[in-house]
Amino acid sequence: MKLLVCLKQILDPDVPARDFQIDPAARAARRGGANLVTNIFCENAVETALQLREAAGGDVKITALCYGESSAEDCLRKAMAMTVDEACLVERDGNTNPDAAAVGRVLAAAIRRLEQDGGPFDAVLVGRESGDWGVGQTGGLLAEELGRPALGFVESLQPGNGGVTLRRQTDVGIEVAEAESPFLVTITNNEDNVPRIPKTRDVMMSYRKPLQKLSLADLELDSEEIRAGSSIFEVEEIFIPADEVECELAEGDTLEERVDQLAKRIHEVVASIG
């Protein structure tokens, strides 16, 4: 079995709100002193793939793929330190925030290139959304580019009857699905796919694993449209919301009085809904 996991490098989403700034010219967040990290749902996807390999017991090869700057090599090395077998970086050239259509086309072309020898990946795993822009469209668009069936919000993949059994989270609870290869899933988090911490030995080993670098030209995607990455959408405006809402705090000498005030306000709103 062969699995492919897509990774995105993002600005650390845990930057406190007080340190968060917008670069108006770039129409994006200013990096400031923040770290670049692997998007958490992408790490959940790596962990989910590793667990499928462990459950399948046999010969399962996992490849990590990223479309990003050269700094994204760190994300791929970390994935290999988590014991992913090999990695591929498609070097981004142009818009640092390409739309999901451009990303989908680049990833699809890279996947087809990687599949040239050895046939299709049984499963392509993509994080459900990113912790920066969080648009969450890449997985679906990539599935269409590849012409493969897809399922969203998957939390685990297990070897099934001749295929793979998927569990996923929906509004109403867990759904179980059977998939035949090749297919795509977007991965969400649950308590069982928390990304493992790489062992020191595996971190050392990760530098000996193959990391292939491809350019847009290598993928025959050396076009202005892909570079601009804004064929379906672009950021028109971005701003930090004025969050200083005036909160009316319950006042009064006794707890009884304060809670009474709160109760009246809540009752008012509830009664107005009818």
Add this chain to the structure above:
Amino acid sequence: MANVAVCVLGSLGYDRAAQGAAGAGRALAESIGGELHALVIGPASDDAVAALAAVADRVVIGANEALGDYQPEQALQAAQQLHAAGGGDYVAVLLSNDTYSQEIAPRLAHRLGGSSMADAAAIRADGDHLLAQRTAYGGKAISIYRLKKQPAVVWLRARGFEPAPEQPSPGDVTNVDLALDPPRIRITGREVAAQEGVRLEDAPVIVSGGRGLGGPEPFQELKKLADAIGAEQGASRAACDAGWVPPNWQVGQTGKKVAPELYIAIAISGASQHLLGMGDSKVVAAINTDADAPIFKHCSFGIVEDYKQVVPLLTEKLQAMAG
């Protein structure tokens, strides 16, 4: 002539989210002088069809029995064919924020040669483009996207939109038979979580608890409060991750995005990823011991007090007021 479509799943009926999506669709249609069409994936109840016909100029239903059992590949095929059956001249196809609509949206956009966008809190037409406003960077910023290709296929934070108004006369209803292939991924089982009442996204009032509760037991106390005012219960990521309550209670960036009339946050500090899930609520009330907690910058009223002191007393008072 350009129109607007709202695409809903028949099995979900004309719920509050679908009403909001239709409302957003009607406002957009009026702004461009077009019609509002409802595209319905799968059989729907007579009541739901009548309710859709009352607000839309046209209703097209893909009534194949097979569509009653949701399968993503077939729902997607259905949406694509319904788009054509409705006339195909849509500037926007709007969906609501259930899991199924979320996974269909980008793929439908790709098949229709359009743009896709997720979780829009506001939309408006700008020439041939659609502008969609949403949160970014885990709620730390608001972004406005220009969607450049038609149709713009957008799933909405649907409950945040006013329901569609009824029209003077009901729209035409057409049932169409769609050509569906067997799905290549098949959903074979559902372990439906025990959920009382309505979906969290559709609840007009939500009582949520967070890390400050310290364990699962206090949620029983919060349930009494919720029951007193007809509210559903939610929770922060910390409370869900700790296993105190089921994961489908989670409100936030990685959980549900809700926009109720009233959201009561109890022992929730208000991390940006939580605010992203409930920031569009009409009224927010907070109970927290920490006067500097970020939640107090995002609420209309609140009380700086230990929830243990407040909740039982508050419940008692609200029960009395309701009675």
